[in-house]
Amino acid sequence: MASPALISDTDQWKALQAHVGAIHKTHLRDLMADADRCKAMAAEFEGVYLDYSRQQATTETVDKLFKLAEAAKLKEKIGKMFNGEKINTTENRSVLHVALRAPRDAVINSDGVNVVPEVWAVKDKIKQFSETFRSGSWIGATGKPLTNVVSVGIGGSFLGPLFVHTALQTDPEAVASSKGRQLRFLANVDPVDVARSIKDLDPATTLVVVVSKTFTTAETMLNARTIKEWIVSALGPQAVSKHMIAVSTNLKLVKEFGIDPNNAFAFWDWVGGRYSVCSAVGVLPLSLQYGFPIVQKFLEGALSIDNHFRTSSFEKNIPVLLGLLSVWNVSFLGYPARAILPYSQALEKLAPHIQQLSMESNGKGVSIDGVRLPYEAGEIDFGEPGTNGQHSFYQLIHQGRVIPCDFIGVIKSQQPVYLKGETVSNHDELMSNFFAQPDALAYGKTPEQLRSENVSENLVPHKTFQGNRPSLSFLLSSLSAYEIGQILSIYEHRIAVQGFIWGINSFDQWGVELGKSLASQVRKQLHGSRMEKKPIEGFNPSSASLLARYLAVEPSTPYDTTVLPKV
Numbered sequence: 001m002a003s004p005a006l007i008s009d010t011d012q013w014k015a016l017q018a019h020v021g022a023i024h025k026t027h028l029r030d031l032m033a034d035a036d037r038c039k040a041m042a043a044e045f046e047g048v049y050l051d052y053s054r055q056q057a058t059t060e061t062v063d064k065l066f067k068l069a070e071a072a073k074l075k076e077k078i079g080k081m082f083n084g085e086k087i088n089t090t091e092n093r094s095v096l097h098v099a100l101r102a103p104r105d106a107v108i109n110s111d112g113v114n115v116v117p118e119v120w121a122v123k124d125k126i127k128q129f130s131e132t133f134r135s136g137s138w139i140g141a142t143g144k145p146l147t148n149v150v151s152v153g154i155g156g157s158f159l160g161p162l163f164v165h166t167a168l169q170t171d172p173e174a175v176a177s178s179k180g181r182q183l184r185f186l187a188n189v190d191p192v193d194v195a196r197s198i199k200d201l202d203p204a205t206t207l208v209v210v211v212s213k214t215f216t217t218a219e220t221m222l223n224a225r226t227i228k229e230w231i232v233s234a235l236g237p238q239a240v241s242k243h244m245i246a247v248s249t250n251l252k253l254v255k256e257f258g259i260d261p262n263n264a265f266a267f268w269d270w271v272g273g274r275y276s277v278c279s280a281v282g283v284l285p286l287s288l289q290y291g292f293p294i295v296q297k298f299l300e301g302a303l304s305i306d307n308h309f310r311t312s313s314f315e316k317n318i319p320v321l322l323g324l325l326s327v328w329n330v331s332f333l334g335y336p337a338r339a340i341l342p343y344s345q346a347l348e349k350l351a352p353h354i355q356q357l358s359m360e361s362n363g364k365g366v367s368i369d370g371v372r373l374p375y376e377a378g379e380i381d382f383g384e385p386g387t388n389g390q391h392s393f394y395q396l397i398h399q400g401r402v403i404p405c406d407f408i409g410v411i412k413s414q415q416p417v418y419l420k421g422e423t424v425s426n427h428d429e430l431m432s433n434f435f436a437q438p439d440a441l442a443y444g445k446t447p448e449q450l451r452s453e454n455v456s457e458n459l460v461p462h463k464t465f466q467g468n469r470p471s472l473s474f475l476l477s478s479l480s481a482y483e484i485g486q487i488l489s490i491y492e493h494r495i496a497v498q499g500f501i502w503g504i505n506s507f508d509q510w511g512v513e514l515g516k517s518l519a520s521q522v523r524k525q526l527h528g529s530r531m532e533k534k535p536i537e538g539f540n541p542s543s544a545s546l547l548a549r550y551l552a553v554e555p556s557t558p559y560d561t562t563v564l565p566k567v
């Protein structure tokens with residue numbers, strides 16, 4: 001039987017491969033001298049400005065990428081996603097995170113059912129619950145109103161909400177609306193994280209939200225049981241109904257866990273975990289902290305990009321341009337990584353969120369039809385806010401490996417700090433670096449320039465910057481809840497575009513299963529060894545000796561009694 005076609009078999013892919021040589025012949029500093037090219041390599045939508053002129057690409061490259069998009073049937077694939085077709089074929093699911101921010105009157109079907117009314121029913125429930133909670137009418141077991149929220153969840157049930165929470169913490173409107181409240185996250189099963197998440201919190205004024213799509217994730221469920229015990233031992237078993245709520249697609253397990261089904265907030269299997277921040281996964285804890293109206297603005301920002309992505313021509317379509325350029329960098333220029341560099345402390349947790357979103361989505365080795373890929377898909381994502389990153393890993397980016405960079409800058413800071421007598425304000429200082437770094441990467445510094453500055457000959461090789469290092473720059477007008485939603489949606493769709501071109505399934509995650517099942521074998525043996533003094537067996541020599549060392553030391557947590565963190 002003939003193998004299904006791969007995108008790399010198409011003439012459009014081969015044309016791009018043939019084009020690489022021409023691109024390598026021209027240094028970015030020469031490409032940047034062409035004003036018409038620079039003007040053409042920019043796109044703007046609603047105050048989000050993208051400049052991609054510092055990509056190792058010409059307008060011809062971009063044209064060829066559009067042809068590749070055509071060969072990959074990108075337009076149809078985007079349409080299928082928005083129409084609720086089951087494009088996640090290995091799990092037989094629609095991919096409808098866009099329905100989570102669709103307007104109330106939109107019609108988006110999955111399995112012949114319009115999902116939008118269900119989405120709004122949950123949002124309405126969150127709005128009502130968060131208003132009751134924030135007004136102080138939701139009374140805890142001791143008669144006190146609750147002001148602290150601990151959200152227990154991991155992966156997609158954690159990273160997206162953490163990103164948005166961290167960003168909102170810098171928005172004056174969100175800061176004002178969250179006065180006197182705390183939102184914390186408990187993700188890691190590490191007992192240190194358990195202790196940190198409840199440190200100095202009073203169970204009597206704390207609401208715990210257990211967030212798990214499946215309600216079976218081992219770490220989340222152990223943490224949920226631990227925090228439940230923290231509540232019960234302080235307030236009694238009847239306190240659970242007032243102090244614990246849940247977000248899940250598995251409401252049966254929520255009930256079995258002991259959480260009142262009235263206090264459970266649903267979402268659906270057509271929302272991938274890493275795409276779930278716009279479901280109750282993010283909307284509930286964020287609404288408890290900031291109020292629903294602010295979270296609604298975030299959802300509207302995401303919706304604005306959904307509409308732009310669905311309807312704009314590819315030439316003007318920011319997620320499409322970004323996705324195609326990433327494919328160009330990874331698959332044709334051979335750059336395996338991407339750095340996400342927001343010059344904005346508010347976006348501190350963007351890179352960790354994008355790491356999961358991108359690497360769990362596109363870290364695949366076979367096509368959607370199961371054919372092993374003859375090209376690399378996915379990329380290694382990492383990042384830190386500028387300028388911190390400059391003093392950390394930028395050395396490698398400037399003179400070591402070539403790593404395409406996303407620079408993200410904000411025109412208007414949320415914090416107007418200026419020390420009288422200084423040359424510039426803090427924000428202008430930050431942004432001076434934002435504007436300088438892409439040019440340092442693109443232009444570099446030649447030995448001739450160094451010699452003209454009388455740099456001693458032995459240092460010339462060390463001080464030379466080859467340049468020709470690609471980046472792109474986003475300039476946002478400001479950073480409120482709306483723009484945070486826009487950034488999220490831009491990256492979500494960019495990653496989908498990459499997957500659509502590579503011909504992979506960006507919406508499953510089978511690669512996380514093997515480690516989970518091996519951990520379950522280890523868990524059983526640790527239990528047997530601790531409780532029944534059974535010997536460890538069935539491991540390779542390396543794991544056996546590591547486990548023997550581990551078990552030779554008495555654990556700090558005895559197994560014959562409950563030990564809760566000291567807070």
Ligand SMILES: O=P(O)(O)OC[C@H]1O[C@](O)(CO)[C@@H](O)[C@@H]1O
Pocket residue numbers: 153154155156157211212213214215216217220273274360509512
């Ligand atoms: O929300 P759940 O079901 O607890 O899953 C948490 C995370 O675990 C994964 O399944 C695997 O890491 C992610 O895709 C998901 O976001």
